Amino acid sequence: MNDRCAFILHAYTRPEKSAEFEALFAGYVAASRAEEGCLEYHMLRDAQDPTLFIFFEVWQSPEHLAAHNALPHMRTFREQRMDFLIRDFEIRPVEMLSASSARD
Numbered sequence: 001m002n003d004r005c006a007f008i009l010h011a012y013t014r015p016e017k018s019a020e021f022e023a024l025f026a027g028y029v030a031a032s033r034a035e036e037g038c039l040e041y042h043m044l045r046d047a048q049d050p051t052l053f054i055f056f057e058v059w060q061s062p063e064h065l066a067a068h069n070a071l072p073h074m075r076t077f078r079e080q081r082m083d084f085l086i087r088d089f090e091i092r093p094v095e096m097l098s099a100s101s102a103r104d
Contacts, residue, residue: 004039004100005062009055010090017084018051024084025053028073032057037064039100051086058100 013021025043032041040058059065068074082088 003061004058004096005060005065005093006040006058006096007056007091007093009057009092011053011055011084012086012090013051013053013084014086015051018053021053021084024077032068035064035068037061038068058096 011021022045029041029043032038037060038057039060040056042056044054044056046052046054057065059068069078
């Protein structure tokens with residue numbers, strides 16, 4: 001599990017853009033899960049703050065994550081992200097202490 005790349009990302013959206021952000025990323029979840037090297041990809045919403053979206057992602061390697069981030073739709077979103085966000089993403093790398101629930 002040492003070469004895996006796992007993180008939790010917090011996206012604090014502008015209240016007027018939350019629904020648009022959710023719709024946009026809801027479309028990315030299935031596509032991301034189908035990518036080579038994606039072990040886990042979850043989009044969550046905070047139960048107390050509906051403008052806070054939380055992503056939990058686990059990739060087989062940093063190279064797989066880099067390939068995901070290099071896709072055209074991800075590059076386009078990264079350039080336009082501040083139209084949706086009140087502050088930039090908070091990304092926290094995490095260590096996987098248990099096996100992934102996804103099949104390798």
